[in-house]
Amino acid sequence: MKVLVFTIGPDRYGLPLRAIARVLPVVELKQLPLAPDYVAGLMDLHGEPVPVIDLSRLAGVTPEQVWFDTRIILVDYPAGDGGTRPLGLQAEHVAGIDSIDPEALRESGVAGAPFLGQVAGSAHGMLQLVDVDALLPPDVRALLFQPREAA
Amino acid sequence: MLNSLSIKSKLFAGFGCVLAIILGLLLLAYNNFSKLSTASDWDRHTLDVLDQTDQITNAMLQIQTSTRGFMLTGNEAMVGPIDKEEVRVREHLSKAITLTADNPVQQERLKRLVPMVEDWIVSVINPLIAKKRELARNAGSVQPASLVADVVEGAKTMAAIRALLGEVADEERRLLVVRSGDSDALEKSMNLVLSAGGIICIVLSVVIGLVLARALLTPLNNLTFAVGQIAAGQKGVRAAIVSRDELGKVTDEFNRMAQFIEESQANELEASNQLRAKVDTLLEVVSKAAVGDLTGSVTVTGADAIGRLGSGLQTMVDNLRKLINNVQKAGIQVTTSATEIAASAKEQEATGIEQAQTSVEILATTKEISANTAQLLKTMEDATAVADYTTSATADAQGNLKRMDLTMQTMVSATDSINAKLAALSEKASNINSVLITITKVADQTNILSLNAAIEAEKAGDAGRGFSVVATEIRRLADQTSVSTWDIEQMLKEMQSAVSASVMGMDKFSEEIRRSVGEVRQVGEQLSSVMDQVQKLAPQFDLVLQGMQSQAVGASQISETMMQLNDATQQTVDSLKATSEAVHQLQYAASDLQSSVATFSVSG
Numbered sequence: 068m069k070v071l072v073f074t075i076g077p078d079r080y081g082l083p084l085r086a087i088a089r090v091l092p093v094v095e096l097k098q099l100p101l102a103p104d105y106v107a108g109l110m111d112l113h114g115e116p117v118p119v120i121d122l123s124r125l126a127g128v129t130p131e132q133v134w135f136d137t138r139i140i141l142v143d144y145p146a147g148d149g150g151t152r153p154l155g156l157q158a159e160h161v162a163g164i165d166s167i168d169p170e171a172l173r174e175s176g177v178a179g180a181p182f183l184g185q186v187a188g189s190a191h192g193m194l195q196l197v198d199v200d201a202l203l204p205p206d207v208r209a210l211l212f213q214p215r216e217a218a
Numbered sequence: 219m220l221n222s223l224s225i226k227s228k229l230f231a232g233f234g235c236v237l238a239i240i241l242g243l244l245l246l247a248y249n250n251f252s253k254l255s256t257a258s259d260w261d262r263h264t265l266d267v268l269d270q271t272d273q274i275t276n277a278m279l280q281i282q283t284s285t286r287g288f289m290l291t292g293n294e295a296m297v298g299p300i301d302k303e304e305v306r307v308r309e310h311l312s313k314a315i316t317l318t319a320d321n322p323v324q325q326e327r328l329k330r331l332v333p334m335v336e337d338w339i340v341s342v343i344n345p346l347i348a349k350k351r352e353l354a355r356n357a358g359s360v361q362p363a364s365l366v367a368d369v370v371e372g373a374k375t376m377a378a379i380r381a382l383l384g385e386v387a388d389e390e391r392r393l394l395v396v397r398s399g400d401s402d403a404l405e406k407s408m409n410l411v412l413s414a415g416g417i418i419c420i421v422l423s424v425v426i427g428l429v430l431a432r433a434l435l436t437p438l439n440n441l442t443f444a445v446g447q448i449a450a451g452q453k454g455v456r457a458a459i460v461s462r463d464e465l466g467k468v469t470d471e472f473n474r475m476a477q478f479i480e481e482s483q484a485n486e487l488e489a490s491n492q493l494r495a496k497v498d499t500l501l502e503v504v505s506k507a508a509v510g511d512l513t514g515s516v517t518v519t520g521a522d523a524i525g526r527l528g529s530g531l532q533t534m535v536d537n538l539r540k541l542i543n544n545v546q547k548a549g550i551q552v553t554t555s556a557t558e559i560a561a562s563a564k565e566q567e568a569t570g571i572e573q574a575q576t577s578v579e580i581l582a583t584t585k586e587i588s589a590n591t592a593q594l595l596k597t598m599e600d601a602t603a604v605a606d607y608t609t610s611a612t613a614d615a616q617g618n619l620k621r622m623d624l625t626m627q628t629m630v631s632a633t634d635s636i637n638a639k640l641a642a643l644s645e646k647a648s649n650i651n652s653v654l655i656t657i658t659k660v661a662d663q664t665n666i667l668s669l670n671a672a673i674e675a676e677k678a679g680d681a682g683r684g685f686s687v688v689a690t691e692i693r694r695l696a697d698q699t700s701v702s703t704w705d706i707e708q709m710l711k712e713m714q715s716a717v718s719a720s721v722m723g724m725d726k727f728s729e730e731i732r733r734s735v736g737e738v739r740q741v742g743e744q745l746s747s748v749m750d751q752v753q754k755l756a757p758q759f760d761l762v763l764q765g766m767q768s769q770a771v772g773a774s775q776i777s778e779t780m781m782q783l784n785d786a787t788q789q790t791v792d793s794l795k796a797t798s799e800a801v802h803q804l805q806y807a808a809s810d811l812q813s814s815v816a817t818f819s820v821s822g
Contacts, residue, residue: 069676069686071669071673084672084673084676084677085676085677087673089670090666090669090670090673091666092662092666136665138669163665163669163697164669164672164689164690164693
């Protein structure tokens with residue numbers, strides 16, 4: 068399977084390509100006061116507001132700066148009401164695509180953050196898969212994806 | 219019987235007895251006095267009768283005398299009083315009869331006397347007088363014998379009358395003697411009655427007074443004795459009730475009062491014992507609290523003062539217990555905090571030591587800098603020497619100056635052209651830089667594009683596999699581009715800095731050249747001025763030298779400052795050690811506090 072490799076702090080993580088809609092350069096974000104600190108803000112995607120989550124902050128690591136290879140990964144996030152909504156994930160050092168042999172995937176065996184999944188060793192060190200669907204706790208999901216008003 | 223009477227009755231009875239005796243005595247005396255008065259009346263009556271008889275005798279004698287005088291003298295003047303005396307005789311006689319109306323014997327005698335006197339006057343006196351007058355008218359006649367006989371007869375009658383009057387007087391005198399005797403007897407009995415009655419009266423009064431005094435004083439004495447004993451503190455003393463009068467009631471009330479006082483004293487004693495017991499309980503709790511045992515609880519309660527004191531003491535002990543509890547907790551907290559402070563002080567101390575080491579290293583570095591500066595200074599001094607040498611050489615080179623001037627002119631123009639070329643190079647480099655930025659952006663976008671292409675290829679499944687390879691290649695190319703761009707950027711930056719340095723150097727150089735050209739020209743015109751100009755180079759070296767020297771001084775100052783800093787750091791370390799020591803003392807003090815507070819037991 069193919070994953071998009073990025074880092075949180077010094078560690079490498081992989082996001083399955085199937086879950087990704089697009090990769091975008093970092094843009095100016097509109098801040099959201101009183102939201103959890105890992106909610107980086109709102110981005111303007113062709114006129115549509117899309118919430119952006121900072122993966123580093125979500126994992127509890129404060130990013131030092133916005134690097135030249137810091138990207139916003141756009142995913143279609145299940146919004147709870149059956150449909151999906153676009154969600155931006157700001158990730159550091161998006162290195163590129165990597166192929167992982169599904170045979171090499173192992174359960175990590177350690178209960179960390181709920182969105183972290185299997186691990187696989189590679190030439191560049193261990194890589195852990197990120198489960199997009201489990202990224203947000205239900206309350207934050209409800210906070211970010213208010214039900215659309217009936218037209 | 220006397221005891222059951224009231225004091226009023228007793229007093230009335232006593233004084234009534236005395237009054238009755240005095241009244242009896244008075245009645246007796248009055249009776250005797252009236253008898254005595256009657257007796258004296260009778261005496262006077264007798265004397266009156268005697269007086270009447272004497273009057274009668276006197277009047278009759280007067281008549282007789284007057285008659286005899288007339289008889290002898292014949293003087294009519296002598297006859298005058300006879301008629302008056304006759305009237306007086308009759309008058310006194312009738313009075314005597316009236317006075318003796320109580321005595322029939324005297325009455326009878328006097329009534330017998332009346333005709334005798336009438337007879338005497340009518341038949342004796344009047345005829346005598348008439349006869350005399352007859353004789354007197356018949357002057358010279360002799361006195362008849364019948365007349366003498368009439369006078370004798372008249373004397374006899376007179377004697378009989380006087381004898382009868384004498385009888386009456388005797389009778390009256392006898393009666394007077396009898397009546398005087400009665401009067402004396404009465405007087406004696408009167409004296410006796412008065413004396414005896416007075417003595418009896420006095421004796422009775424004394425007896426009644428004694429009895430009354432006894433009846434009044436005995437209960438009073440009993441009462442006084444009982445009061446004295448109670449006042450002396452004796453208990454159970456009661457006054458004996460000996461009578462039912464007011465004093466008896468008073469004694470009864472006094473006994474009740476004494477009983478009430480004793481009961482009150484007993485109640486008071488009991489209350490004071492209870493109070494003492496409560497106070498002892500309180501004292502026990504307070505004594506325990508005084509030696510530090512605060513576990514005691516006060517059982518004394520109630521709304522009275524001691525109860526409120528007890529509850530107040532309980533509240534106080536509770537508060538004290540809470541306070542000591544808090545102090546113990548605070549002591550533990552202080553100990554913990556002091557331990558933490560000690561730990562952090564140790565850490566700080568370690569940090570301070572590290573800092574000191576660092577500053578020692580810095581000091582060494584500074585010393586090296588200072589040494590380097592000194593070496594540089596020496597070099598500059600050498601340079602100065604060289605400059606001096608140059609000055610002399612300039613003098614030698616005087617001859618070559620013209621040629622040199624030409625060369626320099628050429629150099630100036632060459633420098634200018636180099637400068638212009640360098641400027642062009644710098645501009646080109648800037649252009650390259652902007653191009654590089656564009657290339658970087660393109661590479662970045664290409665990178666993103668390749669990523670998105672890979673994603674799309676993945677989504678396309680097997681159909682996109684070939685495209686995926688292409689995307690990977692594109693990404694590799696983009697990465698290579700990025701890396702190359704970064705390399706070019708670095709090289710360009712180096713080049714730019716080099717160019718900038720060259721431009722600056724060339725600027726300075728050309729400036730120097732220009733000035734030198736001017737100087738050489740001036741030297742060329744006048745040797746002395748050339749020398750002067752050449753010599754002007756020396757002060758510039760001196761300036762540099764001075765700058766270097768001041769730099770050396772600055773370096774040594776830095777070194778000095780660093781040493782001071784080192785000292786300060788050392789002092790900081792010392793202070794931290796002192797702080798650590800103080801914190802240890804604080805720990806000891808906290809332990810002392812805890813042990814002091816631990817003497818209070820509060821649980822329970």
